[in-house]
Amino acid sequence: MGRIGLTTDRLVRAGAELADEVGFEQVTASALARRFGVKVASLYSHVRNSRDLKARIALLALEELADRAASALAGRAGKDALTALADVYRDYAREHPGRYDASRFRLTPEEAVAGAGRRHSEMMRAVLRGYDLTGPEQTHAVRLLGSVIHGYVSLELAGGFSHSAPDPQESWSWTLDSLDTLLRTRAAR
Amino acid sequence: MGRIGLTTDRLVRAGAELADEVGFEQVTASALARRFGVKVASLYSHVRNSRDLKARIALLALEELADRAASALAGRAGKDALTALADVYRDYAREHPGRYDASRFRLTPEEAVAGAGRRHSEMMRAVLRGYDLTGPEQTHAVRLLGSVIHGYVSLELAGGFSHSAPDPQESWSWTLDSLDTLLRTRAAR
């Protein structure tokens, strides 16, 4: 049988697609090999092991998210920037639930730093620069913002808000609105 | 070899302990059997399968959490109740990380309703009754509150805030303070 041209990159991208289709948990070396019509052992020349594969998918998702966030933030400030950033995460999670789950994969500190981890927190800080917060408060706000976004997105994704009025979109708008008010109030304090 | 008195209940409780020790992901029928010094197949008389075991651990965690929340809320109102409830989740997650993860296990709607799911949302609503919110706003607030608590706790648990100043406890207080202010403002609007 000829070679079909596996590469780490193709595996990772296919893994990301698989994650969106069947869930990040179900992304397995076996399933991936099956998808490429190849024997499992063949993957091990391209990824170290199963954990490595998942970590790479996580890094891919984080990069994609950071790219989207960077575009969304360009030319925006204040509440506009806040909602743009928050929407990036929420939209990404709805379009790519498996990848979003992947982005929550617990990476080692080195992996996270080498990857897009830093870009994400810098963008959060950039958004918050639009609200005049003092040093420690800025960190509190970064943490709050991260918590609200991740918390909302993951509860919504898990189906926590489904089949109940009002529409989750309304709650989302209300939440971002509240967050904006809150941050402005804190700044003015 | 004689019988050692396995029951579904003992398995689930041991599974919860195992989760706290090695992580909810690593809770496996094999590991549990090993812990009881019993063959794996023996567990299958007490739990339907691996997923069933995990779901039962999830339900246990949700009940424990609901019990703690109920005690914590007794005799409290307003901000006092808000922080008490939030602290219950955060403290539980720190004391029992595996169980907390378990409580996020995706249950079927029936399982969730039969279990403590309803108690939790009712307690959230009870806390929010202390802030005079109109109908739909109350739901928005329930969702916001759930998002902030779950988001903060899970980011903190994942190590997102570790090794960076200021102390996560400060951000937590600041967050709850902000949330209280926010809800009072919304109510007064």
Added chain:
DNA sequence: ATCATTTGCCTAAAGCATATAGGCAAATTA
């Protein structure tokens, strides 16, 4: 163009988790 080297995918095999079937002895009930 040919030979040497590297590389990619293969087969084989071991380890461990899930799950089912069927058996025997201990516990329970009559």
Added chain:
DNA sequence: TAATTTGCCTATATGCTTTAGGCAAATGAT
């Protein structure tokens, strides 16, 4: 004490992970 139920067992099948070693295709050197 006999009959029945129940609890844990062995045996077995299936699936995912991972390593070792092999052969042929691709690549590079002369």
